[in-house]
Amino acid sequence: xxxxxxxxxxxxxxxxxxxLEAVLAExxxxxxxxxxxxxxxxxGPAPKETLALLAKRGERLCCIRGDxxxxxxxxxxxxxxxxxxxxxxxxWVAEQLDADERTFLGNLPPxxxxxxxxxxxxxxxHGTPRSDEEVITRITPATKLIDILSGWEASLVVCGHTxxxxxxxxxxxxxxxxxxxxxxxxGRPGASWALLGPDVELRFTPYDVEAAAAxxxxxxxxxxxxxxxxxxxxxxxxxxxTDLWERVxxxxxxxxxxQGQVERSSSSTPFPPKADxxxxxxxx
Numbered sequence: 286x287x288x289x290x291x292x293x294x295x296x297x298x299x300x301x302x303x304x305l306e307a308v309l310a311e312x313x314x315x316x317x318x319x320x321x322x323x324x325x326x327x328x329g330p331a332p333k334e335t336l337a338l339l340a341k342r343g344e345r346l347c348c349i350r351g352d353x354x355x356x357x358x359x360x361x362x363x364x365x366x367x368x369x370x371x372x373x374x375x376x377w378v379a380e381q382l383d384a385d386e387r388t389f390l391g392n393l394p395p396x397x398x399x400x401x402x403x404x405x406x407x408x409x410x411h412g413t414p415r416s417d418e419e420v421i422t423r424i425t426p427a428t429k430l431i432d433i434l435s436g437w438e439a440s441l442v443v444c445g446h447t448x449x450x451x452x453x454x455x456x457x458x459x460x461x462x463x464x465x466x467x468x469x470x471x472g473r474p475g476a477s478w479a480l481l482g483p484d485v486e487l488r489f490t491p492y493d494v495e496a497a498a499a500x501x502x503x504x505x506x507x508x509x510x511x512x513x514x515x516x517x518x519x520x521x522x523x524x525x526x527t528d529l530w531e532r533v534x535x536x537x538x539x540x541x542x543x544q545g546q547v548e549r550s551s552s553s554t555p556f557p558p559k560a561d562x563x564x565x566x567x568x569x
Contacts, residue, residue, distance in 0.1 A: 288400025291317040291482040294409065294463045296445030297351070298322065300329025300378065301467030301517075303500060304476040305338055307492035308466050315480060321397065323445040324351025324411035327390065328371075329467055330506035332357075332378045336386055350393035351411040351446065352418045357382070358391030373507045398439065403483025404459075408439035412446040420534040421460070422527050423451030429534075430455055443479065447530045449523045450477050450487045461485055472522035494518060 293312045298305050312320065320342055327335055328351075339346060353375070360379035366372040379387060395417055397409045413419040413433050421430060421444065434442060441459045448465035464477030464487070471477070474494035480486040498513040506512065515521075521529075 288402050288405075289318040289482060290402055291315070291480060292319045292321055292399070292401055292407070293317040294321045294323055294443055294479040294481060295466050296323035296411075296463040296478065297325040297448055297465035297467060298327075298329070298335055299325055299353070299465065299467035300327045300332040300335050301476075301497065302331040302334040302338060303494075303497035304467045304490075304492050305335055308476050308478055308490045309338065311488070311490050317480065317482075318345070319399070320346050321399075321409055321443075322346065322348040323409055323443065323463060324349050324393075324417060325353040325445065326351070327382070328353035328357055328374060328378055330501040330504050330509065330512065332381050333386070336382075336389075347397055347399070347409075348393050349397050349409055349411060350390065350395055350417065354390040354393060355417060358387045361387070370508050370511065377505070377507050401441075401482040404481055404485070405440035406438065407441045407443060407481065408437055409443050412444065414442070417446070419537060420447060420530050421462075422447055422449065422530050422534065423453055423462070424527060424531065425534065427455055430460065434458065434460075441481075441485070443481070447526065449526050449530070450479075452485060452487060459485070461487070463487070464489075468516045468520070470516075470520045470523065470526035472520060472525075474518060474520065 295308060322339065326348065356375045357378045360375045365376045396414055399407055401407050408414060411417040413421055414437050421433060441461065443461045443463055445463055445465065447462060448468050448470040449462060450464035451462045453460050461479060463479035466476045466478055469475055469477050476490045476492060478488050480488055494517050498517050501513050502509045
């Protein structure tokens with residue numbers, strides 16, 4: 286079955302419309318058949334503008350839901366944990382959006398599958414196919430990866446969530462993290478994404494991060510200085526971010542193992558466990 290010739294994957298935009306504008310300009314030069322947005326679309330300083338930019342792409346656009354989108358969609362239904370900066374930001378973002386926009390985010394599918402010529406069947410997810418919060422990194426042990434991806438028939442799995450790009454192969458399957466458009470955690474300011482077909486290209490797009498940071502500080506986005514300094518201007522290295530995410534993953538593994546034991550005895554709530562820290566981003 287023939288698929289798309291080329292697909293641009295935009296992970297973790299995080300309401301960074303300035304980075305998104307730069308990436309879309311590059312995508313317009315590449316002219317892919319489809320733009321696939323890998324979740325965590327709005328949780329950042331310009332959520333409404335970000336949705337408006339994507340809406341202009343019409344039928345060429347495919348979106349899945351990330352944990353940030355899910356939490357924003359439900360934020361007005363819950364009390365805010367004022368000690369957690371990402372919980373406070375979730376509420377702020379929810380208040381910037383209208384009911385239709387929040388409903389749109391809440392109704393997005395958790396995964397998407399499509400065919401790309403030269404790559405075969407592609408599975409797009411945010412964290413993993415079974416959870417928008419579960420973490421896999423470029424050093425996740427093979428035994429865990431095999432367990433996480435079991436039951437899904439795809440030659441290529443594309444994810445996001447950790448904001449660190451990688452491209453690895455395991456047991457005849459390729460696993461790619463497309464990075465992050467809006468909050469790249471690789472020791473350099475900029476935006477990352479992926480172009481699929483006929484192979485995988487991990488792309489990096491520079492943009493005027495200083496101007497974006499100034500624009501963010503001019504908004505009412507909670508803890509804007511912390512956001513711009515830690516996530517835009519001076520992000521941690523890929524190695525540091527990967528180490529942090531592996532510690533989160535280990536906590537998730539312990540929780541899910543305990544939960545699995547409970548399920549076998551009492552059929553309680555299934556995976557996923559809650560990840561530490563708001564939308565799963567590194568703590569501030």
